[in-house]
Amino acid sequence: MTGDTNSRRTLTRRQAFAALPAAATALAGTTNTPAPFGAIPSARQLLWHELETYAFLHFTVNTFTGREWGYGDEDPNLFNPAAFDADSILESLAAGGMKAVILTCKHHDGFCLWPSKTTSHSVRSSKWRGGQGDVVRDVAEAARRRGMRFGVYVSPWDRNTGSYGTPAYVQMYRAQLRELLTDYGPIAEVWHDGANGGDGYYGGAKEKRNIDKKSYYGWPQTWDLVRSLQPEAVIFSDVGPDIRWVGNERGIAGETCWATYDPVGEDGGPASPGNVNAKASPTGTPHGSRWLPAECDVSIRPGWFWHAEETSRVKSPRQLFDLYFQSVGRGASFLLNVPPDRRGLIDPADAASLQDFGALLRQTFRVDLAAGSKVTASSVRDKGKEFRAANMVEGGVARYWMTEENVHTAEAVLEWKRPVTFNVMRLREQIALGQRVEEFQVDIWQDGDWRKAGEGTSIGACRLLRTGANLTTTRVRLRILQSAAPPAISEFSLHLAPA
Numbered sequence: 001m002t003g004d005t006n007s008r009r010t011l012t013r014r015q016a017f018a019a020l021p022a023a024a025t026a027l028a029g030t031t032n033t034p035a036p037f038g039a040i041p042s043a044r045q046l047l048w049h050e051l052e053t054y055a056f057l058h059f060t061v062n063t064f065t066g067r068e069w070g071y072g073d074e075d076p077n078l079f080n081p082a083a084f085d086a087d088s089i090l091e092s093l094a095a096g097g098m099k100a101v102i103l104t105c106k107h108h109d110g111f112c113l114w115p116s117k118t119t120s121h122s123v124r125s126s127k128w129r130g131g132q133g134d135v136v137r138d139v140a141e142a143a144r145r146r147g148m149r150f151g152v153y154v155s156p157w158d159r160n161t162g163s164y165g166t167p168a169y170v171q172m173y174r175a176q177l178r179e180l181l182t183d184y185g186p187i188a189e190v191w192h193d194g195a196n197g198g199d200g201y202y203g204g205a206k207e208k209r210n211i212d213k214k215s216y217y218g219w220p221q222t223w224d225l226v227r228s229l230q231p232e233a234v235i236f237s238d239v240g241p242d243i244r245w246v247g248n249e250r251g252i253a254g255e256t257c258w259a260t261y262d263p264v265g266e267d268g269g270p271a272s273p274g275n276v277n278a279k280a281s282p283t284g285t286p287h288g289s290r291w292l293p294a295e296c297d298v299s300i301r302p303g304w305f306w307h308a309e310e311t312s313r314v315k316s317p318r319q320l321f322d323l324y325f326q327s328v329g330r331g332a333s334f335l336l337n338v339p340p341d342r343r344g345l346i347d348p349a350d351a352a353s354l355q356d357f358g359a360l361l362r363q364t365f366r367v368d369l370a371a372g373s374k375v376t377a378s379s380v381r382d383k384g385k386e387f388r389a390a391n392m393v394e395g396g397v398a399r400y401w402m403t404e405e406n407v408h409t410a411e412a413v414l415e416w417k418r419p420v421t422f423n424v425m426r427l428r429e430q431i432a433l434g435q436r437v438e439e440f441q442v443d444i445w446q447d448g449d450w451r452k453a454g455e456g457t458s459i460g461a462c463r464l465l466r467t468g469a470n471l472t473t474t475r476v477r478l479r480i481l482q483s484a485a486p487p488a489i490s491e492f493s494l495h496l497a498p499a
């Protein structure tokens with residue numbers, strides 16, 4: 001699928017990087033550039049915001065043992081996906097609107113899906129493709145061929161290696177990252193999960209090993225390494241530094257969801273991966289000091305790995321569509337796990353659901369009913385063309401409606417000659433200028449009066465509202481009821497989702 005479901009008004013890759021460090025200046029292209037408000041996204045975060053919907057592939061020895069967490073003593077020969085075909089997998093993901101893919105290059109069991117030099121516990125020791133296979137390479141290349149971005153999940157917890165718990169393991173983990181971030185082309189995202197320590201095989205010791213989550217992994221140095229090897233890659237963990245965990249594995253962001261966040265640890269002290277007060281993660285911190293948007297990870301099945309007995313419980317296209325509204329529609333991203341089966345392909349049940357979900361997205365967002373409306377506003381910065389309210393419905397990169405200095409509440413009215421019928425509304429703030437809006441309402445003109453059609457709090461990168469019933473009108477009013485600074489709205493679009 002192409003970019004028709006989102007980002008028609010966000011920055012292109014090149015523009016996002018050109019926009020750094022003076023994002024606001026480059027955006028407005030005017031001498032009268034509005035000052036950014038509060039924390040603002042980095043260039044790599046702006047690129048990530050454009051993805052919105054991307055896939056996880058959980059795939060390893062667990063696919064063959066039926067476990068969710070391998071112990072670390074699995075025979076590498078268990079991994080034998082005879083029909084593995086990365087292009088076929090990526091085709092299914094693309095049909096579901098996925099714009100990138102993150103592969104579990106190593107899960108907690110320690111089995112590496114690439115021929116790592118750091119361990120023999122990898123595809124190299126498997127009879128699969130005579131020990132010559134490399135799942136990471138195949139997926140990375142298939143993604144590139146499709147114009148999808150590629151990311152890596154590398155579990156910090158490693159239940160296989162004897163060195164886990166000692167400083168030597170931290171060096172090994174960094175060496176694994178170095179291989180993945182050097183040998184496989186551009187990386188969009190590096191994913192560090194928070195499951196840390198516990199019992200495992202550990203080179204035969206078969207014991208419980210506890211590590212200090214706050215200090216053991218030396219995250220600042222590891223992240224410096226990632227930055228030096230892949231400066232465009234966003235780094236995900238419970239606490240960023242670029243993307244935060246949303247705080248649940250159900251794929252649902254807070255109804256109010258701030259891209260800004262000041263995470264604290266479970267004990268109220270400093271936070272680290274595996275140690276965060278996750279209750280605050282769905283909502284974030286209003287006007288917090290860091291731009292740290294949420295990523296909503298969820299599996300299309302009950303488990304993260306493919307298990308035959310769960311095929312009857314694959315989420316339906318409608319369930320996925322609802323999750324899209326609860327994640328992307330709240331300014332977060334939707335990271336949908338679609339685990340390959342034992343053949344090394346996407347199960348037909350998952351592929352069918354993805355395909356229909358993708359069709360729903362395309363049908364909903366293909367047409368923007370707001371385009372072509374006449375737009376007026378109660379306040380426009382400079383009263384000129386640069387910041388006029390029509391920018392919200394006209395598309396084009398980086399144009400937005402902005403009110404005059406010190407005007408934080410305002411309204412804009414869209415008007416049509418002939419009635420339009422819609423049931424979905426989409427709003428976007430120009431996030432390069434920071435997240436500003438705290439409360440808004442949308443009304444429609446009906447029977448000679450304004451009637452509430454929807455309301456919300458945070459907007460950020462994207463806010464989707466569904467109206468339930470279809471609404472037909474010739475006038476729609478957007479009211480910004482509360483904002484910490486003059487609102488800067490880059491999109492207000494209206495759509496009709498299929499019944």
Ligand code: FUL
Nearest residue numbers: 068069193194195297304
């Ligand atoms: C968690 C892991 O323990 C699960 O197995 C899965 O990989 C999930 C996405 O992250 O931390």
